[in-house]
Amino acid sequence: MTIVFAFLIGGLICFIAQLLLDGLKLQNVHITVLFVFLGSLLECFNLYDRLIEISGAGALLPICSFGHSMTESAVNYALNGNYFDIFKGVFASTSSGISFAIFISFICSLIFKPKG
């Protein structure tokens, strides 16, 4: 059942993004930044966690989950320690994805040649 919801929720997020992109005539960067911020905002009442429970990868793969997991780990670090641990926790859960992407893109830049 989560497979169907993954398709629907993930598709819906991309649908809304494309609608905003064409309707408001924005650039890709504007939409990405907006969606990261929205994911961060949805952390407020654990809304995004519920979305992940329902749809699995449908909520994990869109870029909103980036903002969500950053905010979640920041709050968790602050609650378990003192307030200043918030700066430690910001990158705690997304660091693996970021460093893996940096590593792979460096390897790819060594292998592939620029086009055009």
Add this chain to the structure above:
Amino acid sequence: MESEVFQKVLEKNKNRRPILKNSLKAFLFGGIVCLLGEVIRMILMKVFKVDSRVANTIMLFVFIFLSSIFTGLGIYDKLGQVAGAGAFIPITGFANSLTSSAIESKTEGIIQGTLTNMFKLAGAIIAIGAISSIFIGSIIYMVRCFYA
């Protein structure tokens, strides 16, 4: 006279901008990416019996790896033209922007080109993520401390 015709043609093309069609393409592509992700996650959890957190990380790694390879081969640009938001909203878009700017600036050398310009496009995502999570995280922390 000619400018009038030109204006008419321009107006016609403007109205024909296929917003709905583009959005449906984005829906399909984004949905298929998320569906594949869920299939990978379920296989990892059910067949290989890994923890859900580890499964999520491995799934993200698979997509980051694939999209970097596709970007290097030049397939991802063509996909992006067709799928629009379906290609850059999933995490694949993040890896794509990193890899494409790393490859593009390769000619300027490894340190001054690749390493310096790697975050040209993806830097915005990390920056807004950090800023908004500190800002909103502070608010949530204060509210939870106040009520608990």
